[in-house]
Amino acid sequence: MMADVLTIDHLQKKFGKFEALKNISFSIHQGEVFGFIGPNGAGKSTTIRTLLGILKPTAGTATIFGEDAWAEAVGIHKRIAYVPGDVYLWPNLTGGEVIDFLLRLNGEAHSEKTDALIKKFDLDPTKKARTYSKGNRQKVALIAAFSSDAELYIFDEPTSGLDPLMEEVFQEEVLALKAAGKSVLLSSHILSEVERMCDRIAIIRQGEIIEIGSLQAMQQLSRSTVHVATTQDLSAIKQLPAVHQFTAKSATQATFSVDADQLGAVMTALTPLGITQLQSTPPTLEDLFLRYYNQEGDGHEQQ
Amino acid sequence: MNSSKAQNTLALTKLNLRHDWLKIVLWILGLAGLMAVAAAKFGGIYGTQKAMNTIAETLRTPAMVSLLGPFTATKPYTTAMIYGSEMMVFMGLFAAMMNLYFAVHATRAQEDTGTSELLLAHAVGRQSPLLAAIAELAIINVAAGVIEALGLQAANMPGADAAGNWLFGLGLAAFGFMFGTFALLFSQVVSNARSATILSYSWLGILFVARMGADIQDPDLTWWTIFGWIEKMELYTNNVWTPLALMLGMSVIVLAVTIALAASRDIGAGLITPRAGRARASRFLQGPLSLLARLERTSTWIWLIGMFLLGVSYGSIFGTVGDLAKANPTLSKLLGGAGTDAANKAIILAMANKLAIIFVVVATIPALLTILRLNNDEKKGYLELQHAAPISRLRLFASFAGHGLVVGSLSFLLALVGMVVAGASSATVTISAARYLRGFVGFWPALLVVCGIGALLVGLLPRLQSLVWILPIYGVISLYLGPLLDFPTWATRLTPYGWVNEVPVKAIQWAPVGWMTALACVLFVLGYLAYRRRDLTMN
Numbered sequence: 001m002m003a004d005v006l007t008i009d010h011l012q013k014k015f016g017k018f019e020a021l022k023n024i025s026f027s028i029h030q031g032e033v034f035g036f037i038g039p040n041g042a043g044k045s046t047t048i049r050t051l052l053g054i055l056k057p058t059a060g061t062a063t064i065f066g067e068d069a070w071a072e073a074v075g076i077h078k079r080i081a082y083v084p085g086d087v088y089l090w091p092n093l094t095g096g097e098v099i100d101f102l103l104r105l106n107g108e109a110h111s112e113k114t115d116a117l118i119k120k121f122d123l124d125p126t127k128k129a130r131t132y133s134k135g136n137r138q139k140v141a142l143i144a145a146f147s148s149d150a151e152l153y154i155f156d157e158p159t160s161g162l163d164p165l166m167e168e169v170f171q172e173e174v175l176a177l178k179a180a181g182k183s184v185l186l187s188s189h190i191l192s193e194v195e196r197m198c199d200r201i202a203i204i205r206q207g208e209i210i211e212i213g214s215l216q217a218m219q220q221l222s223r224s225t226v227h228v229a230t231t232q233d234l235s236a237i238k239q240l241p242a243v244h245q246f247t248a249k250s251a252t253q254a255t256f257s258v259d260a261d262q263l264g265a266v267m268t269a270l271t272p273l274g275i276t277q278l279q280s281t282p283p284t285l286e287d288l289f290l291r292y293y294n295q296e297g298d299g300h301e302q303q
Numbered sequence: 304m305n306s307s308k309a310q311n312t313l314a315l316t317k318l319n320l321r322h323d324w325l326k327i328v329l330w331i332l333g334l335a336g337l338m339a340v341a342a343a344k345f346g347g348i349y350g351t352q353k354a355m356n357t358i359a360e361t362l363r364t365p366a367m368v369s370l371l372g373p374f375t376a377t378k379p380y381t382t383a384m385i386y387g388s389e390m391m392v393f394m395g396l397f398a399a400m401m402n403l404y405f406a407v408h409a410t411r412a413q414e415d416t417g418t419s420e421l422l423l424a425h426a427v428g429r430q431s432p433l434l435a436a437i438a439e440l441a442i443i444n445v446a447a448g449v450i451e452a453l454g455l456q457a458a459n460m461p462g463a464d465a466a467g468n469w470l471f472g473l474g475l476a477a478f479g480f481m482f483g484t485f486a487l488l489f490s491q492v493v494s495n496a497r498s499a500t501i502l503s504y505s506w507l508g509i510l511f512v513a514r515m516g517a518d519i520q521d522p523d524l525t526w527w528t529i530f531g532w533i534e535k536m537e538l539y540t541n542n543v544w545t546p547l548a549l550m551l552g553m554s555v556i557v558l559a560v561t562i563a564l565a566a567s568r569d570i571g572a573g574l575i576t577p578r579a580g581r582a583r584a585s586r587f588l589q590g591p592l593s594l595l596a597r598l599e600r601t602s603t604w605i606w607l608i609g610m611f612l613l614g615v616s617y618g619s620i621f622g623t624v625g626d627l628a629k630a631n632p633t634l635s636k637l638l639g640g641a642g643t644d645a646a647n648k649a650i651i652l653a654m655a656n657k658l659a660i661i662f663v664v665v666a667t668i669p670a671l672l673t674i675l676r677l678n679n680d681e682k683k684g685y686l687e688l689q690h691a692a693p694i695s696r697l698r699l700f701a702s703f704a705g706h707g708l709v710v711g712s713l714s715f716l717l718a719l720v721g722m723v724v725a726g727a728s729s730a731t732v733t734i735s736a737a738r739y740l741r742g743f744v745g746f747w748p749a750l751l752v753v754c755g756i757g758a759l760l761v762g763l764l765p766r767l768q769s770l771v772w773i774l775p776i777y778g779v780i781s782l783y784l785g786p787l788l789d790f791p792t793w794a795t796r797l798t799p800y801g802w803v804n805e806v807p808v809k810a811i812q813w814a815p816v817g818w819m820t821a822l823a824c825v826l827f828v829l830g831y832l833a834y835r836r837r838d839l840t841m842n
Contacts, residue, residue: 015838054690054839074695082691088684090598091495093580100584101594105692110583126579130494141688154691 003030005152005183006051011060013046013207020046022207024060028152028185028200033178035198036187037289043207044187045085048156051185052082064152078106081145085157085187087137089129095140096125102144114147120169134161146173153177154185159193171197191285201285203292210292219282222291223257226266226281231274242266308566310428315435319409320442327443330401334475335450337780338394341788342458345386348789350461355380358787360631362388365624366654369515369617370783372534373522381462387471387538389787395533396511398447398475402483403503405443409436411490411499414571423570433487433565437558440483448476467539470547477550478533482507484557491564494573501602508609512616519620529553591694592702599673603710606669610662610714614721617658622729625651648732652808655722657783659742659807660800662718664779667753670711671771674757677703678765681839690839700831704758711750719743738807745806748819752799753778755826762833774798 006028013021021043028034038044049055051062053073062069064076089098099118100110118125121139129137138161145153155174159167167190174197177184188194194201195215203211211218223244228234230252237254238246242262248254258266263280270278283291320327349355361367362374362385372392376384410433413419419432428434452472455463486503493499510530517524517531525531532546568574587593596603625647628635635643677700680686689699723739753774760768778798785795795801802819804812 049839052691054687056836056838074693077691077693080691082688084684084687084691086684088687090594090685092598093584094582096582097580097584097588101588102688102692104584104589105689105694107693125582128580144688 004028005030006062006064006185008047008051008062009060011047011050011062012058013043013050013055014058020207021050021058024204024207024209026202026209026212028183030183031178031181032199033174033184033186033197035194035201036185036204037189037191037194037201037285038204039293042204044204045156046207047204048082048154048185048187051154052077079151080154081106081148081150081152082154083138083141083145083156083158085160087134087141089132089137089140091128091130093129094126095123095129095132095136098129098140099125099144099147102141103148106148106150108148111147114143117143117146117173121166135163135166138162139166142170142173146177150182152183152185156187157189158186159188159190167193191289195285203289205293211288215285218285218288220260222283222288223259224263224280224282225255225257225287226263227255227277227279228270228275229253229277230270231276232272234270234273237266237269237273240266240269308428308430309434310426310431312428312431312434312438315422315427315431316438316442319435319439323405323408323439327405327446331443331447331450334394334397334401334447335454337397338390338451338471339454339458341390341784342386342455342460342463344788345382346458346460348787349382349385352379355382355385358385364630364650365519365620365626366650366657368518369620369624370657372514372531373518373525375522375537376540381460381539383460383462383464383467383539386460386463387467387540389784391471391533391536391538392514393784394475395478395530396507398444398479399482399507401447402440402444402479403486403500403507405440406436406483406486407490407496407499407503409439410487411493412496415496419570429570430562430565433562436487437484440480440487444476444480444483447479448472448474451475462539464539464542466542470536470542470544471538474533474536474538474547474550477547477554481529481550481554481557484554484561488557488561488564491561491568492574494571494575497602498573501605505605505609508613512613516616516620519623590702591689591699592706595673595676595702595706599706599710602669606710606714607717610666610718611721613665614658614662614718614723615725616721617654618722618725618727619729621651621654621726622731624654625730625732644732647730648734649808651726651730651732651734652738653805655726655739655742656805656808658722659719659746660782661779662722662742663715663746663750664775664782664800666711666715666718667750667775668711669714670707670750670754671757671775673707673710674704674754674761675768675771676707677761678768686839696835697831700758700762700834704754704827704830708751708754711754712747715747715750716743741807741811744811744816745803746800748816748823749799749803751823752802752819752826755823755830756799758830759826759833760830762830762835762837765837774800 004027008024008026011021011024012019024043024047036044046055050057051064051069053070056070065079067076069076099114103110103114121143123136123139123143129140132140138158142158159170162170171193174184174186178197186194186198198215200212200214201218202209233251234254235248235251237243237256242259242265244257246254246256260282349358359374359376359380362371368374371389374388376388413432422432423429449472452469455468455471456465485506486499489502489506490499493502510528513528514525514530517528525534532549535543535546537543564574588597627643627646627650638646686699719740719742723736726734726739753771756774757768757771760771778800781790781795781797782800799819802815
C-alpha cells in the first residue's frame, strides 16, 4: 500500500449561493498519474485552486503530503509544481525571465534541463510575454514546471493551446515524471491524453465526483461495443437483458453494446448462431465520458 | 477615408456609452455639481466690494497665481470675476483628467483586453473603434459643457452673464476634449493602456508646470503653454472666445495625426515595436518584491523625478512669491526691512503649506496604484503562478503595500526636497530645510492613513477598492479650494489630509503624528488579516 500524496475529503466550495463543489473526495497515490476530467464549469479548476490554497474550502478538507492545503499552503508549495489552464504572464517580462523567476520562487535555478526544455518546446525566451500566444504562454509555465524538481505536479488543462507536436512533447515529459516516480494530477479535456497516461481517473460533474477508478475498472463497469455477423438470424439476441442499443444491419449482422460483465453470457448465446465475424471493443474514455454525461438526470441506466 | 474603414462607428459609440454611462454621469455630475455649488456659495462669501478687494489682492500674489492662474480683472470687481479666476485652472485640470481616463479607456484599454479584436472580427471598420472613442469624448464633453453652463446660469452669480457662463462651460468642454485627443494620440504611440496613461499624465503635468512658470514670469508666454489657453478666456471680464477656437483647432490637428498613426499600425501593437529582451532573468529578480520593483521600474522613476521637478518648479518661484517689496511696496515700506523679511517668510511658509498638501495628495497616487495593483494583477491572472509557489500571502501583501508606501513616501519627500533646494536659491529670505521639512513629518502620516484605508479595502472589499480614490480627490478639493469656498472645519476634516495642522508655518503636532501613524499600522494589519482569510481569484 503506497502512501497518498493528496487526499480530498468531502470538499465543498460555495461562491455566495452557488455551489461550485458539492462533494469532492478522492486521493492520489504516490507515483501515480491521476486524470481529472469533466466538462467546462464542472469544478475542475475550483478543486485545483482549493488544493493550492487560493480558495478556502467551505467544508471538508484537502490535504497534500498530509498537510492542510489552506493552512500549510507555503510549506506544501515548496514541493509542488503547477501549470494553470489560462497562463497570464506579466507583459513586460520575457519568457526567459518568467521561467527563471518561477524557478527561483521555489528555491531552484535555471539548469541544463531548463535549456533542454526550452529547446524541446521550441520557445523563444527573449520575447516579451505581451507578444506570446496562448500556447507560448503555456509553454513558459510548462517549462518552469517540468524544470523544477517537485514531488507533485498539478496540470490544469495544460495543453489546451498547444499544437499536436507540443502536446506530444508534453506527454513525453509527463511519462518521464511517471517513470521517475513523481505524482501527477492532470486535469484535461484531451481524453486520449488521459487514456494514455493516467493510472486512475476521476470524472467530475456539477461539483460532484461521479466516477473514480482505473480506466480498466471503468470499462469493466461499462459496456463493450460488439459488431457481429452470424450465419443464422440473430434478432433474438436483442431480447437478452445485457444487450443494449441493438441495431441490425441485416438479419445476420448487428451492432450492439453489452454490459462488460455479461460479455461471456452473450457470447454463449451467439455461438450456436454460427459466428462468422466478431469484433468487441471496450469503451474508450470518450464513450465513458459521454455516457456519464448523457445520463444526467435520467437515472443510472438508460435503455 | 472610405466608409468601410468607419463602418459601424455609430453602433460602437452607442456600445461605449452604454458601457460607461454610470462613470460618465458621475464625472459630469461631480464636475458640474462642484461648479454650481461653488458658484452658489461665492455670492455669500464674496458678496461685498470690500471682501472682493481683499481676495483680489490675495489672488494677485504670485503664490496664488502659481496655483490658480493670473487674476486679470480690473475694478470694480464682481463675484463672477473672482469665481472665474479661482475656478478656471482647477476645473480645467479635472476636465482634462476625465478625458484622459475615457480616451485611454475607449481605445488602448480595449485593445489590451482583446475586446477590439473581438469587435474587429465583425463588420466593423478598422478605424471605427478610434472614431467611436472620438465621438464618445465629443458627446461627454458637450454634455458636460452644457450642463456646467446651465448650472452656472441657475446659480445666477452677481456679475455673471450668459456669455460668460456659456464660455466657461463650453471652454471647459473644448479644453477637456483637447486633452482627450492628446491621450488618443499617445494611445497610438505606445502599446498598452498603462503606458498611455502615464504618458498622458506626464504631458498634462509638464504643460501645467509650464503654465505656472509662464504665469509668474510673463503672462504673454502663457499662450505657448497650451494649458494656459484656458486662462486667456478672461471669464466674465472680456469673455474672449479665441482660446476656445485654438483648443478646437489643436484638437483637429492632433486628431488628424492620431488617425493617420492609427492607420499605419496593427491592432494591439504600438508604433514603438517592443525589442527582444533578455533570455535569462537578472540576479536581482528573486521574489514578489523585486518582481514588483522590476515591473514598476519605469513608472517609479517617472514619479520620483517628476515629483522632484514639480517641487523644484514651485520652489523656484519662492523668490517672486516672497517679494513683498515688489508686490506691495507701500506695505513693505510700512513694515520696514525686518518686517518685510518676516512678512516674506510668512508668505513663503504659507505657500509651502499649500504645496505640501498638493505634494502629499499627488504622492498618494503612486502609492495607492501599487497597493490596489495587488487585486488588479490578481484579476488579470498574473499572480496565479506565484500563488502556487511557496510565497505566503503576508509576503505578497507586504510586498505590494511596502513598495507602494516607499514610492509614495519618497515621491513626497523628493517633491519637498526639490522645493527646498530651489526655494533656497530663489528666495530672498533664508528658511532652514528643517523648517520646510516639518511639512513632511506633518503630512506623511496622512499619506500612511490613506494608504492604510486602501490596504483595508484591498483585503476586505476588493470589488469596491476604487472607492479609496475619493480620499485624494476630495482631499485636494477640500484643502485647495476649501478655504476659498469657506468650507466649514468639519468638511475639511473628512479626509486624513485635513487632520494635519498648518505645517511648516506652525510647529509639528506630535500627538496626531503619533496616533495617525498608529492608526495606519492598524489599518494595514486589518487589511492583511482580511486578505489572508478570503478567496483569491476574483475573475
